[in-house]
Amino acid sequence: MVTKSKNRDHLNLLCDIGDLAALLTASSNIRNFLQRTAVMVADHLSADVCSIYLFDRDARELVLAATVGLNPDAVGQIRMKPGEGLVGCTLVKQQPVCEGSASRNPQFKYFEGSGEDRFESFLSVRISKGAENIGVLVVQHEQRNYFDDVDVMALRAAASQLASAIENARLLMEMNPQGTSEIQNTSAASQLKFIRGESASGGYVRALSTIFNKRIDWLLSEPSEADAGYTLKHFHRAVQLTENQLQELQSRVAERLPESASLIFTAHFMILKDERFIHEITSHIEKGVTPPEAVRIVARHYISMFASSPYMYLREKVNDMEDLTGRILSNFRQLDIDAPAVCGGRVVIARELYPSDILKLASEDVAGIILVSGGVTSHVSILARSMHIPMVIADRPELLALPEATPMLMDADIGNIYVNPSDVVIQQFEERNQARTVTSLLADDMLPATQTQDGEPVHLMAIINLLGELELASRLKAEGVGLYRSEFPFLIRSNFPSEQEQYLIYRRIFDAMPDKPVTIRTLDIGGDKVLSYTDATAESNPELGLRSIRFSLKNPDVFEQQIKAVLRAGADAGALRIMFPMISSIDEFQEARHHVMRCLNELERIHAPHHPSPRIGVMIELPSVLEIMDELAAQADFFSIGTNDFVQYMLAVDRTNEKVAEYYQPSHPSVLRGLARITRAAAHQGKEVSICGEMAHELAYIPFLIGIGIRVLSIAPQFLPSVQKTICSLSLPVAEDYASRLLSASTLRTTRDIIENFTSQSVLV
Ligand code: PEP
Ligand code: MG
Secondary structure, three states: OOOOOOOOOOOHHHHHHHHHHHHHHHHOOOHHHHHHHHHHHHHHOOOEEEEEEEEOOOOOEEEEEEEEEHHHHHHOEEEEEEHHHHHHHHHHHHOEEOOOOOOHHOOOOOOOOOOOOOOOOEEEEEEOOOEEEEEEEEEOOOOOOOOOHHHHHHHHHHHHHHHHHHHHHHHHHHHOOOOOHHHHHHHHHOOOOOOOOEEEEOEEEHHHHHHHHHHHHHHOOOOOOOHHHHOOOHHHHHHHHHHHHHHHHHHHHHHOHHHHOOOOEEEEEEHOOHHHHHHHHHHHHOOOOOOOHHHHHHHEEEEHHHHOOOOOOHHHHHHHHHHHHHHHHHHHHHOOOOOOOOOOOEEEHHHHHHHHHHHHHOOOOOOOOEEEOOOOOOHHHHHHHHOOOEEEEOHHHHHEEEEEEOOEEEEEEOEEEOOOOHHHHHHHHHHHHHHHHHHHHHHHHHOOEOOOOOOOOOEEEEEEEHHHHHHHHHHHOOOOEEEEEHHHHHHOOOOOOOOOHHHHHHHHHHHHHHOEEEEEEEOOOOEEOOOOOOOOOOOOOHHHOHHHHHHHOOOHHHHHHHHHHHHOOOOOOOOOEEEEOOOOOOOHHHHHHHHHHHHHHHHOOOOOOOOOOEEEEEEEHHHHHHHHHHHHHHOOOOEOOHHHHHHHHHHOOOOOOOHHHOOOOOOOOHHHHHHHHHHHHHHHHHOOEEEEEEEHHHHOOHHHHHHHHEEEEEOOOOHHHHHHHHHHOOOOOOOOHHHHHHHHOOOHHHHHHHHHHHHHHHHOO
16 A cells, blocks of 8 residues: 655656767766656655666676665666666566565575665666666655556656666777776776677777777766866967867878879868867856867767768768867967877777778877777778777777776787786887888899799789889789779768869879789779768668669769779789779670770860770679679679678678678688689689789688689789789699698588698798
8 A cells, every 4th residue: 555645757757868868978977867757756756766777798797877765876887687676687588677685586586885775665667668778766755555557557658768768878988998988898898808899900009098989078078167268369379289280181192192282281271270269268268167178069060960961971071070079178278288299109999980081090100900890801990900900809899998097008910908007018029010010121122023843923913002012012023903993082081082183093003003904993982981972871681782883883973984094004004903892794894895885985085094905804793693693704804802701701700790790601611612613614714813802811711712713812912922922832733632622621611621731731921
């Protein structure tokens, strides 16, 4: 029987929670948000206690995140497994728990020091989104039998209304590891010592850590006392300093990346020069708001404007705005102390990176990168390798909770990460690193031509992603460019490069490789290579979406501009080769080739100097081509197998998704047999076929590829010496025997055994 005098206010509870959620998105700090929610729920239900437990997905535990009525020191301390105590039961049963006398329930679990022994009435509901556990909302009261059915309904409704806001809060916490996420992650982070990740870009690094997203801390931070010391003059100086730093960064990017034409920071400059932006901040300051707070207020306003835009390119500006604001705010401090560059010299830990982020980080001379999502054949990884930034991918989100400036050691060659490495580990690695430097000097021994032990020539071509790699490719005696990933200039800019801009970029490639074959692959965007400035609607399955040649054929202007730029730039080239990516049918190939013919006619008509007879080739990346390979081989001039995508599509494994990395198996019998079949069909028609995916530099696969008849390999320049050495130590009969054993194996286990046996016994380097 419920006997109580209480002033319940269920309707207002829901309205107020709605307001709170809005408040959270606008400005509030996460801890405050949860705390204020607890206060509000307790208040409206006239409860003595309201607690919010969040479900820590990594530890699979509920953690007390906010409370009113229990000991505040218990926040972050009380943890329980699903099923443990009444709170844990709420999660497992997915039903509210309403107890008039909680201490009598055998499931009740008292947590020492929480102060909850006095509260007899207990009501809890699960907070969830779909099937996903978000947490548990609990109210308690001293009086027995205090809560009734209406309270249960109200608390349930409140929990469902809170779910999205709390989910957002959790996202923000994950982005802000310095903040409340310590509830979830710091205990796990403090136990981190050694992590085995996957190498995305090799190298050895010993440096302090920094979290990449931490710049958005400012978004969540409250005004501080120090803010009051700054004046309008400080604001103008901070803006000036920011502009100088960006100019410096921009010129560094221009040196390393001529193809970007330094457009990475355009948005930053535009905002910095935007009179309204400066004026709005100034007028807040003149009204008495402290300068840092004025910057935060106006920046938040811009961010919410950008974030709610229906246009992707405007939503992209949110990143720029956050980055810019973080820089301005840190430059207030820089008036007093000379703070170091944000990421320079550090091991950057990031949840997610865009290609342009890699370029920014490179321009700040980042020491290494740890990415907690992604795949080693993703384009961010490819770009990191091109920029020689060691990078490891490790699916360990608790890394994001590491304290700033934690000493780190990364052996990115094999993907090992040491947190707070011991002296012994450091010494071992320093010694190995010296040995590695000596090995890299062997690059000087590169021979101009490559052949097997028994004299069979194999041609080593370079893959070029960035123009800066051309120099190394020439130095390492690459026999030409086997693949120029022409999308990189498109990816790192904020709008489509014009035909003339593309012409200048391609000219540099032909000039660097006079009299050598150069293969330009036409635009291969989509999938994990998203152009921020095309307003393509987000695709739920981008790897199967409007990717690559499909995009080019749907955008003939963009396609033809590119082809004309290539034909003009290669006017004097010895062998100009144009290659279409992701061709799925003969019809598609013919349609793409038709555009080349149209461009040739047009250039002819206007008497523009151009290459008159490019070779036209196809990238083999889709299994659909296997069945039509004979007919396709009769029509195309040459082929290059893109094994990165061929494996992805053959096995239906997203190459960028670390969670399914174990399924990404180039040694799958179907992949190996597919490669052999393509090679045979091309050879039958007397057409060249090369390999240009990552398999081409993997020492375990090179003998197989030679064994099935591949005589051209396209590889990133840094791998040229090791690949040459492997081939020189190989004889054709050995390679052919190895290949035929692999081709007769029908299970993954057998192919793996054959590979392991071969590599452990052979003299491969
Ligand atoms: C491939 O798919 O193997 C390839 C070389 O193309 P990209 O990695 O650029 O998709
Ligand atoms: Mg590909």
